[in-house]
Amino acid sequence: MSAPSERRHWFYSVWSGLLLGLMAFFILNIGLMVAAVVTNSFGRRWLGTWLPEGYTTQWYAAAWKEFQLGDVLWVTAEVVLVVVALSIIIGVPAAYALARRQFRGKQLVMLLFILPLIIPPITYGIPMATVMYQAHLGGTLSGVILSNLVPALPFVILVMTPFIEQIDPTLESAARVFGANTLRIFWHVLIPLLMPGILAASLLVLVRTIAMFELTFLTAGPDSQTLVVALYYAVFAAGVRAPQSVDAMAMVYMAATLVWLLIALRFVNPTQLVSRVKEQPAH
Amino acid sequence: MSAMAARSPFRTDGTWLLVGPAVIFLMLFFIYPFGYGFWLSFNPAEGAWSANYQKFFSDEHLWRTLIVTFQLSLPVTILNVGLALPIAFQLRRKTRYQRWVTTLLVIPITLGTVLIAEGMLTYFGPRGWLSQFLQLLHIYDGPIRLTHNFTGVVLSLVISGFPFAFLLTLSYVTGIDPTLARAAATLGAGPWDQFRHIYLPLLAPGLAITFCLAFVQAFSVFPSAVLVGAPSGPTRVISLAAYEAAFEQYDYSMASAVAMIMGFAQLIVVVAVLGLRRGLYRGPVGGGKG
């Protein structure tokens, strides 16, 4: 009676140990990869040894000058802030309509909001960039902002809809009865109650926009590059620059992203960054 | 007119004011470019209406990109989802460990492929720590070649794709009511039986979606194919062909055609996977077991 169950137990321990070991191995290598970038960005000379010969911060100064990081960071901040603001301003009312109202064509509208999240940016980015260049938006800051808004806006809508659904609709009825029109309901009742959701959505969009490579790459000109695109060009032309200064730039990018990611993770579950399409499990 | 609106059973007043801006924006910058690209792809600079497509499928330099992209993305997606499923199942209980793993895994996704590429060049490169470590253990002597080739792109797709597949799968796994498995356990089902008879059928739709999203992402690989691959040959992927057509040859018509082919190829796989899922699991899931 106990023999087979013990054997089973033994098998399951090995199996789960194997899986967890695999996971640990994966995470360890990611960690070492990041550590290697950090070490290199501070290293003096590092050729085939475990650690560099000495440490310096000169690569950061070099990267700052070589890659014009001041300008790049400024552009990045502009793009990200405008994208976050616009996606919230346009997205929250749309999410409200999806959560609360029944209207003709609702299914079609939902599809319209889901498609940009499941079609990869490079697939729609090329025709989008073509249209942008024809409209003389290509290569400009506005073009970069508009193209980043394409995935950001649906993302805000899909994140906000469940937040709105959970607010008691009789609160809106009450506000309406006591004389508030839709605009005032938003201002006095919904927005204050939705603040945690809006904050979470803003942070998620912020992180995703900093890291959005493809769309910015396709629509940016020399003056409208964001950090991640500048980093791409730096890595692409690695032979020309010292690898340490590229790594220093990578560190700047990593810091800019991780700070916001860590803030975002205080408010949201890590899975919310990826599970963009909410699907009910089968029933 | 306003009387009609008020008498309709639905409140429609102002609804289009709320969704309108978002809909108009996406129509202008998402739907319209798609439609325009589609139209443009059939209006080549020279030749018949189908000249771009004929060129794509006759020029080896072009059609090979489709094959290469499939060779990269399909195995990588199967690997990523195949690993994600058992590990997510293992970590399905809410523990501090689960929280840590998810937090750590979200980092490579957020950082994105460009940074992963730079990290790989430093860490997996011939003078990187991994190479040194393998030499120290005498597992592999001489500098290893893990970057600037096919392997490099595969590695990069695993590094960015596995966490994605894992987190998505985990969100589906944790969405399943654990009391169902417990009920099965009281009837004598061990972990494997619980997985096989409870979780797998309930997970099927989520897994199909995870597979599709992971595949579509791998299929549209771009920066890592350039930065850690060999973009002139072995890892010349289809998105690269589209990019070159648009921004190096300024042949937007050809670029649009390549983008349409890329989208169509993704669509075929997605439809196939969703169809397969429906065919496989219609019985058990529809039977009201959920």
Add this chain to the structure above:
Amino acid sequence: MNQLFKELRLAGVSRHFDNPSGQRVAALHELTLTIKRGEFICLLGPSGCGKTTALNCIAGLLPVTGGTISLDQHRIDLLPPEKRGFGMVFQNYALFPHMTVRKNVAFGLMMRGTPAGEIKTRVARAFELVQLTGHEDKLPGQLSGGQQQRVAIARAIVIEPPLLLMDEPLSNLDAKLRLEMRAEIRRIHRQLGRTTIYVTHDQEEALSLADRIVVMKDGLVQQVATPEEVYAQPANIHVARFMGYRNVLTLNAGTRNGQRIALEGQGLTLEGAVKQDPGGKAAVAIRPEDISVGSGPNTIAGKIENVEYGGHESLIDVRAGNDVLLHVRTGARVKMGEAVTLTVAPERVLVYLAETA
């Protein structure tokens, strides 16, 4: 719209919904009613009979699908709720959780652009009226159920609405608080002299509060009358049941003599008062408190099956005739198994048209 009106007229107000299988069903069917200024009207009926639907139509939260609503000469059924200027107390209070109680109460005045100084005095007066002075700066979540209830009332009355709507405002409170608040609501209504429409499923509450009661069932109005009339003379068998006529018998109608009618069946022979011409089969309703132990007209012999002791009075079940169970409320001291004789005045044996299934 905020002036006082002479009368509120509901003419054939209907509201349909599409049910899941796609059929249109009437949640409210042709409600016609004229309400005078200062009246306290109760909409009474079991859960799901369309009371909330009626109230929401009046408030403007649900567009009507038929009929008209007017204040004096002005049609208001096409106005959005924010333009109607009514006050409303919601069943779950619907207090804004992020605002202090003071802000909640001031909300309606703020929306009307009332000057700050006036808001202050009026809000303070409303707090006095609901006896909540001193709690102004708390959040709704920090108050007890009864206090939240009173905030909801204060929020509705502070705008001095011509019409005050209340949707089961006491249903979430415990029994003792319910009685207290009932008195409070009546007092406030008298003090303000405004019109009130009050929704409830509790007939006792309706009887104690209303000037007129509107009894509803399945979206249809069954009776509109004063509490005394609804209680003593229900218009049909449904209303009778709902008003606590617990003994309902189906008997054969015999010869009629004016309002009196002979009834026979199930081993009983009775005389009753006609409320609706019954034809052949009659539905007969008798209240437990109208039956007494002793002899007199309409004598019924039976045996006591159950005694529920209730202090001053007991509720007893008596088996009579051909296995008919009668509920009787009596002060007489009786024992289980005892044989008793019951009597009931013919005018308290109400005869209606039999229910159709």
